Amino acid sequence: MDMTDTAIDSAVRGYLDHLSVERGLAPNTLASYRRDLRRYGDFLRRRELREPREIGEEHVAAFVRSLREGDGERAGLVASSAARAVVAVRGFHRFLLREGLTETDAAVTVRPPTPPRRLPKAIPLADVERLLGAASTGDGPRALRDRALLELLYGSGARISEAVGLDCDDLDPETGTVLLRGKGGKDRIVPLGSYAREAVDAYLIRARPALVATGRGGPALFLNARGGRLSRQSAWSVLRAAAGRAGLSTTVTPHTLRHSFATHLIEGGADVRVVQELLGHASVTTTQVYTLVTVDQLREVYVAAHPRARSSTPS
Secondary structure (H helix, E strand, O other): OOOOOOHHHHHHHHHHHHHHHOOOOOHHHHHHHHHHHHHHHHHHHHOOOOOHHHOOHHHHHHHHHHHHHOOOOOOOOOHHHHHHHHHHHHHHHHHHHHOOOOOOOOOOOOOOOOOOOOOOOOOOHHHHHHHHHOOOOOOOHHHHHHHHHHHHHHHHOOOHHHHHOOEHHHEEOOOOEEEEEOHHHOEEEEEOOHHHHHHHHHHHHHOHHHHHOOOOOOOEOOEOOOOOEOOHHHHHHHHHHHHHHHOOOOOOOHHHHHHHHHHHHHHOOOOHHHHHHHHOOOOHHHHOHHHHHHHHHHHHHHHHHOOOOOOOOOO
16 A cells, blocks of 8 residues: 555645644544544545545545444444534635645535434442542642542542643632643633642642652642652542542542532522533533433432332233
8 A cells, every 4th residue: 555645745744734723622632633644545535536526425434334333444433523514624624725735624524423422421429438438548738639639520520631730820729719721722721629728738838848849849739759740640540540449339430529519509409501601612511411410310210219100010
């Protein structure tokens, strides 16, 4: 197979540059686009297509089918991953048309597969408290850091990338808030509860100075053992270790704490639009899925408690 660079490859690089510079996509999102478009480029190359103008609707449609079914070179993807790849391809073809590299949009009629709607996986408050209680074992710098990290994740609903990206100056002790830098460069200010504030204060006073001393210093809030910024992977490890010590039977991820943050707010009576702002969702529709969790729980209580919720079984 000819692995030389093609005009399509060059156009893909131009589109990725556009997403990075002009659209300001987050690094993780940009990496997903790069992977999906590399798969698309490989698909087109195997069909000996080299120029953007050679790509027709039939090629895009065949690629979309291959995403779910596989194509002999790669296995098929789950619906959510296939949908993400289709979004990348549609954006790429809009870019080709806008830049004058094609005369038509070959992907204009393509629709991504609809992923199954999944309710967020939250854990009960009692499990959250067990998890946070198991976050730190002792008063060493790393133990205090781990407790502060997990308290902040649950106390603010932050994404893991937002938490490890925090600098000390993003905390406002006067107002008890934290500045989170969300997807697409969208910042938001979120209040921290007393437990999270106390854990973060303990870390800043009793632990962070010791961690700073092992490195070159810097603005990062959460530091690793070498004094550098804590990575997403290390933060995941902190959470897994705490979940193991807490003996939780369910799989717990950083997003589990984010989902639990939102679900517990909704259950406590918070308005869905307030939760939308706290989570940094662009659309309230995304946030409304948390109300479905509460409705399901209400339905279970209703069926169990109401005398005429279920028909009686004839004797």
